[in-house]
Amino acid sequence: MTEPTTTPQPATPVPPVALSILPGEGRLEGSNGRYEKHLPDLEGLYRDDAAYREVLAADDGQPVYWVETTHTEDGPGGLITGISVLEPGTVGAEYAMTRGHLHAVADRSELYVGLSGRGVMILEALDGRTEVHDVEPGKAVYVPGHWVHRSVNVGTERFSTLFCYAADAGQDYAIIERAGGMKSLVVKDGDGYAVQPNPDHTGYELAPRP
Amino acid sequence: MTEPTTTPQPATPVPPVALSILPGEGRLEGSNGRYEKHLPDLEGLYRDDAAYREVLAADDGQPVYWVETTHTEDGPGGLITGISVLEPGTVGAEYAMTRGHLHAVADRSELYVGLSGRGVMILEALDGRTEVHDVEPGKAVYVPGHWVHRSVNVGTERFSTLFCYAADAGQDYAIIERAGGMKSLVVKDGDGYAVQPNPDHTGYELAPRP
Numbered sequence: 313m314t315e316p317t318t319t320p321q322p323a324t325p326v327p328p329v330a331l332s333i334l335p336g337e338g339r340l341e342g343s344n345g346r347y348e349k350h351l352p353d354l355e356g357l358y359r360d361d362a363a364y365r366e367v368l369a370a371d372d373g374q375p376v377y378w379v380e381t382t383h384t385e386d387g388p389g390g391l392i393t394g395i396s397v398l399e400p401g402t403v404g405a406e407y408a409m410t411r412g413h414l415h416a417v418a419d420r421s422e423l424y425v426g427l428s429g430r431g432v433m434i435l436e437a438l439d440g441r442t443e444v445h446d447v448e449p450g451k452a453v454y455v456p457g458h459w460v461h462r463s464v465n466v467g468t469e470r471f472s473t474l475f476c477y478a479a480d481a482g483q484d485y486a487i488i489e490r491a492g493g494m495k496s497l498v499v500k501d502g503d504g505y506a507v508q509p510n511p512d513h514t515g516y517e518l519a520p521r522p
Numbered sequence: 523m524t525e526p527t528t529t530p531q532p533a534t535p536v537p538p539v540a541l542s543i544l545p546g547e548g549r550l551e552g553s554n555g556r557y558e559k560h561l562p563d564l565e566g567l568y569r570d571d572a573a574y575r576e577v578l579a580a581d582d583g584q585p586v587y588w589v590e591t592t593h594t595e596d597g598p599g600g601l602i603t604g605i606s607v608l609e610p611g612t613v614g615a616e617y618a619m620t621r622g623h624l625h626a627v628a629d630r631s632e633l634y635v636g637l638s639g640r641g642v643m644i645l646e647a648l649d650g651r652t653e654v655h656d657v658e659p660g661k662a663v664y665v666p667g668h669w670v671h672r673s674v675n676v677g678t679e680r681f682s683t684l685f686c687y688a689a690d691a692g693q694d695y696a697i698i699e700r701a702g703g704m705k706s707l708v709v710k711d712g713d714g715y716a717v718q719p720n721p722d723h724t725g726y727e728l729a730p731r732p
Contacts, residue, residue, distance in 0.1 A: 327653065328666060330655045330656075330662075331663065332660060385631060385666050388629075389630045389631055390666070391686070419599030420599045421601045423603050425684065437534075438535075443538050451540070451541065451543070452541040452542075453541065454538060454539040454541065454594065454601070455538055456539075457595060458532060476601070476633050477601070478688065
């Protein structure tokens with residue numbers, strides 16, 4: 313038990329938030345934020361540009377992934393929680409994936425809990441280590457601080473996860489762009505997946521302080 | 523998007539943690555901590571002391587609730603996540619419950635996600651507000667900072683939840699003891715539950731800084 317300390321009490325703390333998790337519909341009822349990514353937003357994400365153009369030409373305009381969040385308090389006390397939903401598919405050899413990020417406040421960690429479908433989390437440390445973990449219903453992965461991470465849908469259904477991270481963490485997406493992509497690719501291999509080195513990856517470098 | 527900042531990188535960030543959530547067994551595979559509460563540990567928790575003595579006399583020595591956690595990093599970046607498992611039952615009119623707590627760093631929030639069984643989360647703010655939310659599979663509750671909170675099993679099966687909170691939050695259990703218990707009781711009412719005022723509750727007061 314930690315020794316209690318008195319911290320200033322706000323006159324009226326924000327109300328609790330009741331959430332219903334609807335992975336089938338890809339929704340988090342009770343959330344107060346949503347963003348969507350469409351195929352045209354993902355220019356440069358996949359290695360095979362010709363394959364990307366091909367998929368883009370057949371695009372039906374639906375989002376390829378989206379996130380619904382509840383964010384009621386800022387950091388350091390607040391947590392952002394939400395559902396991340398990633399449609400299945402491939403672009404060239406690569407499975408459908410999110411952009412991936414390091415937290416802008418890099419020591420902030422994140423929990424991902426599998427809700428539906430079959431996916432993996434790629435995790436890469438700036439010292440060169442890569443880990444790839446399966447995420448599916450009943451499985452979760454704790455992403456410590458200082459790990460670049462990305463979700464990949466390696467199945468044939470919607471891959472959805474519940475996540476939770478500190479409200480002051482933020483996201484640094486550019487670290488992956490500057491590095492020529494993540495170090496590892498998750499590609500189709502029969503009915504499963506394989507992890508391959510990305511020949512374009514030039515190593516991670518933190519942005520200089522602005 | 524938050525502007526990236528450079529924070530010092532540890533030479534070797536701690537490895538990610540793969541977790542398997544086993545609510546049927548009441549286990550979190552991959553966790554590195556566990557504590558159990560037995561009936562004799564809960565002296566004074568329930569209002570009806572005669573009923574408590576009676577249940578205690580028939581005690582089979584098994585834990586009445588337990589928690590398995592993964593804790594790999596300290597705050598402020600780290601998160602503790604775990605499974606909380608609460609056996610069903612009543613002591614007098616009251617349903618089986620956890621001790622409840624305010625976070626020692628009171629502005630720290632917590633997410634609870636229902637995994638099995640049927641329970642409620644009682645939430646009480648120091649300004650006198652009470653909220654009671656149902657928690658069951660597919661439902662979650664975000665507990666903002668500054669809310670005293672407790673889990674209650676209002677069903678007939680094990681009630682288990684997945685939780686996630688900042689590693690530096692800590693728990694202040696004594697605030698409830700000093701107040702003569704929480705302001706609200708969750709009691710059996712037919713097959714369901716009712717929320718009643720606790721006549722012993724004297725109001726919450728923060729501990730003086732040591």
